[in-house]
Amino acid sequence: MTGDQHDQLAVAGPDELPILHVDMDAFYVEVERKRDPALVGRPVIVGGSGRRGVVASASYEARAAGVHAAMPTARARRLCPAAVVVTSDFSGYAEASEAIAEVFESVTPIVEPIALDEAFLDVSGAHRLFGPSPEIAWHLRSAVRQATDLDCSVGVASNKTLAKLASVAAKPTVQSSGPEPGLGVRVVERAEQIAFLWAHRVEALWGVGPVTLRRLNDIDVVSVGDLAAVPIERLVAAVGTAHGTQLAALARGIDDRPVHRGGIPRSVSHEETFDTDVRDPDRLRGEIVRLADAVASRLRANGLVARTVAVKVKYPDFSLRTRAQTLAEPIQTPRLLASVAHELIARLDLSTGIRLLGIAVSNIAEASAPPVRSSAGVGVEALTAPETQLQLELGVGRHFSGESVSSRDTESGPTGDAELDRRLADALDAIRGRFGGAVISHGAAGLRDGAPGERRWGR
Numbered sequence: 310m311t312g313d314q315h316d317q318l319a320v321a322g323p324d325e326l327p328i329l330h331v332d333m334d335a336f337y338v339e340v341e342r343k344r345d346p347a348l349v350g351r352p353v354i355v356g357g358s359g360r361r362g363v364v365a366s367a368s369y370e371a372r373a374a375g376v377h378a379a380m381p382t383a384r385a386r387r388l389c390p391a392a393v394v395v396t397s398d399f400s401g402y403a404e405a406s407e408a409i410a411e412v413f414e415s416v417t418p419i420v421e422p423i424a425l426d427e428a429f430l431d432v433s434g435a436h437r438l439f440g441p442s443p444e445i446a447w448h449l450r451s452a453v454r455q456a457t458d459l460d461c462s463v464g465v466a467s468n469k470t471l472a473k474l475a476s477v478a479a480k481p482t483v484q485s486s487g488p489e490p491g492l493g494v495r496v497v498e499r500a501e502q503i504a505f506l507w508a509h510r511v512e513a514l515w516g517v518g519p520v521t522l523r524r525l526n527d528i529d530v531v532s533v534g535d536l537a538a539v540p541i542e543r544l545v546a547a548v549g550t551a552h553g554t555q556l557a558a559l560a561r562g563i564d565d566r567p568v569h570r571g572g573i574p575r576s577v578s579h580e581e582t583f584d585t586d587v588r589d590p591d592r593l594r595g596e597i598v599r600l601a602d603a604v605a606s607r608l609r610a611n612g613l614v615a616r617t618v619a620v621k622v623k624y625p626d627f628s629l630r631t632r633a634q635t636l637a638e639p640i641q642t643p644r645l646l647a648s649v650a651h652e653l654i655a656r657l658d659l660s661t662g663i664r665l666l667g668i669a670v671s672n673i674a675e676a677s678a679p680p681v682r683s684s685a686g687v688g689v690e691a692l693t694a695p696e697t698q699l700q701l702e703l704g705v706g707r708h709f710s711g712e713s714v715s716s717r718d719t720e721s722g723p724t725g726d727a728e729l730d731r732r733l734a735d736a737l738d739a740i741r742g743r744f745g746g747a748v749i750s751h752g753a754a755g756l757r758d759g760a761p762g763e764r765r766w767g768r
């Protein structure tokens with residue numbers, strides 16, 4: 310399950326720094342050194358040792374010679390002939406990773422693992438037991454060392470973007486003379502966060518890969534400060550509306566992505582078993598819209614987007630059929646989701662009626678910055694406007710690329726939803742937040758108060 314309830318309880322006071330990013334230092338290398346102390350102090354490369362091997366991780370000594378992850382091992386050996394190349398089984402890493410996770414969970418249940426050696430923590434509920442966030446960070450560092458004999462770096466800040474940059478700033482550094490110890494903990498106070506953020510190169514930001522970086526450099530954006538200063542029209546022309554808007558927000562230190570307890574779910578789904586087999590196309594449309602709304606609402610509540618949509622039907626003879634499609638752009642709004650689901654279901658034989666309908670999304674990622682919530686007042690206006698009903702009609706899926714995963718630049722345009730759809734969904738979310746999930750529903754689904762599955766659907 311997702312951490313919905315925890316996400317809602319996790320709202321911190323304005324002066325708190327609720328987010329920690331903890332990242333182990335040279336994790337794989339240090340685990341190997343524990344296994345074989347002869348490696349201590351020597352340059353170490355963990356990775357494939359064969360002719361086609363690739364570096365998975367390098368010790369700070371090897372990094373000083375220019376070795377980095379993903380480099381062919383053969384090249385790494387030439388750069389650093391003294392390096393010991395270690396190819397190991399996975400068990401030591403998994404064991405250390407579990408020990409670290411236990412330490413994190415002793416402080417807060419809201420832990421989002423990012424990798425074996427890295428996690429975000431929301432500590433807004435932990436102050437009574439463990440003190441202010443910086444104290445929690447130092448506590449974690451010593452508790453991790455005690456549990457694993459390994460070091461980590463901790464970033465403390467008001468949001469995920471800043472906490473991640475802060476943990477990097479806390480890391481040991483590589484000088485030509487060799488590794489230098491880092492701060493261990495870096496706290497970014499609110500008063501300094503803009504200066505801290507703007508001093509970074511723009512590729513340090515979440516979602517800026519090589520393609521986006523080139524487009525930003527083309528408009529003379531090199532630092533995050535440049536990014537904050539560039540007019541939004543110019544930014545949008547360079548990287549697209551959705552991505553441009555999100556980058557502009559990140560550059561201002563705005564990032565309200567929650568810490569997802571347990572990590573990002575692999576899939577989100579809702580299904581409904583009907584009292585009597587459903588054959589009527591209008592009824593089916595209503596059910597599709599309702600289930601799509603339930604799934605999209607879960608995604609949106611957690612700041613997530615999805616690229617793969619699947620439908621499932623069960624026939625009166627209990628046989629199952631599924632159909633799935635992966636989209637070129639991730640989505641999170643009910644209208645697009647319902648549209649894709651409707652197309653998928655239309656490919657199935659519905660003449661005998663169906664006893665169960667399900668909609669699932671997978672290929673889930675974080676929206677790089679969730680859309681700013683509209684106020685409930687705006688939401689009420691949007692819902693009472695006559696054109697709202699039109700927006701809720703099922704669209705035609707002309708946005709979609711077909712069965713296969715598109716290989717084009719997936720780092721641009723983090724969402725395929727139209728601006729209007731997102732605002733409408735925001736409005737729905739705002740009203741649900743105020744009145745509870747069962748109040749607002751789309752079109753025909755609203756006529757079915759108290760139907761089986763209604764409570765689940767409410768989110």
Ligand SMILES: [Mg+2]
Pocket residue numbers: 332333334335336426427
């Ligand atoms: Mg690490």
